[in-house]
Amino acid sequence: MSCYKNLIVFYFSGTGNAQKAAEWIVQIADSMNITTNLVNITDFEFNMLKDINSKTLIGFCSPTHGFNLPPIMLKFIYNFPNVKNADFFILNTRAGMKLHKIFLPGISGIAQILPVIYWKLKGYKVVGMQPMDLPSNWISLHPGLKEKVVMSIFKRCEKKTKNFAKKILSGQKSCKALISLPVDLIVSPVALGYYFIGRFAIAKTFIASDLCNNCGLCIKNCPVNAIEQINGRMYWTFKCESCMKCMNNCPKRAIETVHGYTFFIWWLIISVLPSFVIGKIVDNELFNVSENPFIIDIIYNSFITFIAIFNVYLSYKLLHFLLKYKFFNKIILYTSITKYKFWRRYKAPKIVI
Ligand SMILES: Cc1cc2nc3c(=O)[nH]c(=O)nc-3n(C[C@H](O)[C@H](O)[C@H](O)COP(=O)(O)O)c2cc1C
Secondary structure, eight states: OOSOSEEEEEEOOSSSHHHHHHHHHHHHHHHTTOEEEEEEGGGOOGGGGTTOOTTEEEEEEEEOOSSSOOHHHHHHHHTOOOOTTSEEEEEEEOOBEEETTEEEOOOOTTTTHHHHHHHHHTTOEEEEEEEEOOBOOOTTTSOOOOHHHHHHHHHHHHHHHHHHHHHHHTTOOBOGGGGGHHHHHHHHHHHHHIIIIIHHHHHTTEEEOTTOOOOOHHHHHOTTOOEEEETTEEEEOTTOOOOSHHHHHOTTOOEEEOHHHHHHHHHIIIIIHHHHHHHHHHHTTSSOTTTOHHHHHHHHHHHHHHHHHHHHHHHHHHHHHHTTSHHHHHHHHHTOGGGSTTSOOOOOTTOOO
8 A cells, every 4th residue: 555646757768777767666656556657858748747746756767977867867857846745756777787696786976965955955855765776888888788697687676676666655765875875975076077077078989980871860869969960970969968878779880989089089188288288388487387386287287177178079070070081980990999799789678768
């Protein structure tokens, strides 16, 4: 018997994990005769909230991106209409892995803390905070997990998610996310770095190879409309949240991360350019360095930050241009690890996204 009459679960999902977790919760609610509504946040309409009352539970399911919620989910939560009388929960899916028989968890960072503090400040009641370690989908960093591993992680997570759902739907609180609070707080500065710089840099590492037949599926399905076609080639704008939907769903397997090019540009930016500029400053005796060594530090750090941000934009424009030429195209592609057959893609099993 549940203390709730209706449940609305809002989800955002790049490769299907958060969607699957949301579906498991809805299944449990259905079995308890609770009226349910499962909503992709990109399809949200205000009238979905018209029946909200004190017997409503509202949930949010989202992947974790850079020790935080993805900006699209953060914005959704921030702009969510005031519904003080309902109860809230949040489930963030993280990068689960499996090493032999040991299941390894991901790290939430501020993905749970931020929305919960926000809801508490607004006076909302939060009844559930649950991380869920579904298979990692960050295939720019590692190949997609093997099918057997994916299935065993899924089985484990299904059970855990359903137990979480049973608990909160029967009126109990469940805040398992708090267990990892010390680690989450330690990594929280990285979340800020990712939010303000990292995500923009990562957005500019995607290209479509010559296998692309311009079917336009990636443009059509991108949840943040981040992909454009410029001069007959796909172009990832700064809007991209690296949710991995495009890369994992491309029917031609044409979308790649350009590792070699990215490392080369960052090597130029971090090692060659600053030492060149600092050398010039010292040589020209613009400052009396021995008396003001901290000036060099300040110049160096500001220079690196400025160039890093500017570089992200310029180097991607250059990349887009170079891809036109067979010679550069080949070098860029063959230094991209995702191009190789052994680099598996990832999609949550049996899900139509
Ligand atoms: C750009 C990016 C950043 C990520 N950052 C984190 C992270 O900080 N912590 C974590 O545990 N998992 C991280 N992941 C892994 C995903 O959160 C995880 O695989 C999630 O289950 C994917 O959910 P989805 O299939 O609904 O998109 C990241 C994945 C991507 C693509």
